[in-house]
Amino acid sequence: MSFPGSGLAKGLAVTLRTMTKRSVTAQYPDVQPDLAPRTRGVIGLFEENCTVCMLCARECPDWCIYIDSHKETVPPAAPGGRERSRNVLDRFAIDFALCMYCGICIEVCPFDALFWSPEFEYAETDIRDLTHERDKLREWMWTVPEPPALDPAAEEPKELAAARKAADKLAAQQQAEAEAARAGTAEADPDRATDQHRPDTPGEGT
Numbered sequence: 001m002s003f004p005g006s007g008l009a010k011g012l013a014v015t016l017r018t019m020t021k022r023s024v025t026a027q028y029p030d031v032q033p034d035l036a037p038r039t040r041g042v043i044g045l046f047e048e049n050c051t052v053c054m055l056c057a058r059e060c061p062d063w064c065i066y067i068d069s070h071k072e073t074v075p076p077a078a079p080g081g082r083e084r085s086r087n088v089l090d091r092f093a094i095d096f097a098l099c100m101y102c103g104i105c106i107e108v109c110p111f112d113a114l115f116w117s118p119e120f121e122y123a124e125t126d127i128r129d130l131t132h133e134r135d136k137l138r139e140w141m142w143t144v145p146e147p148p149a150l151d152p153a154a155e156e157p158k159e160l161a162a163a164r165k166a167a168d169k170l171a172a173q174q175q176a177e178a179e180a181a182r183a184g185t186a187e188a189d190p191d192r193a194t195d196q197h198r199p200d201t202p203g204e205g206t
Contacts, residue, residue, distance in 0.1 A: 029121075037145055039118040040101045044144050045092055045137035048162055049113040052087035056105035056114060064098035065105060066091060066131075092134040097127050112159070115144045 026033060035041075052069040068091035074084045106114045117140040124130050147157060155161075 035118045035120075037118075038116065039120075040103065040116050041118045041120040042096065042122060042132075042140050043094055043099075043106065043137065044115045044117040044141035045134055046113050046115065046141055046159055046162075047089060047092070047134060047138055049111045049159075050089050050092065051111055051113075052089050053110065055108045055110065059104050059108045061102060061104065062098045062100055064095040066093045066095070089134070092137065093131055094137065095131040096122070097130040115141065115159075117141070117143045118145065119143045 052067060054067060057063075057065040057067050067089070069087045069089050071085045072088050074086055076082055076084075103116065106116060119140050122130075122132070141159075142163075144159075146160065
């Protein structure tokens with residue numbers, strides 16, 4: 001049985017307990033917050049897996065996903081085969097001013113092309129700038145945390161393997177271009193290249 005003023009006494013007790021504790025202020029943005037592994041920040045796009053099936057755009061409750069594509073004819077893989085057509089992605093954009101972060105697009109994607117990223121620093125001064133295109137969505141893909149391995153001896157996730165393969169290919173291309181540029185310089189000035197590689201002969205010039 002409560003007595004008159006018991007609610008007020010409980011409220012004052014909570015106030016007194018809070019007053020005796022030291023306040024903790026988050027020093028953001030100097031100190032980044034510790035986010036949970038499954039934080040729903042933004043949606044990253046793994047473009048290589050997208051087949052333009054349009055499932056994500058059709059299932060989105062807010063209709064905030066915009067996809068454009070065109071068809072290309074692929075030559076037969078073997079002699080005597082027939083040509084095939086495939087969809088090529090031209091545009092993939094998400095309007096985060098409309099997105100309600102339900103995650104339906106990620107769940108319904110049958111090819112694992114969409115992932116949750118914990119990135120949350122994407123505020124804009126104009127609401128029209130919250131429609132982010134596929135280039136920005138691809139950048140956010142690098143911030144997606146690795147999925148926990150089901151087996152310590154399991155293979156590397158295919159997303160990381162594909163991303164590393166693309167990065168290695170780009171690095172090899174840049175190295176080949178640098179070597180070609182150095183070779184072109186040597187051909188333009190062969191005397192200088194010969195002097196640089198000519199061994200010193202004892203007694204030469206005496």
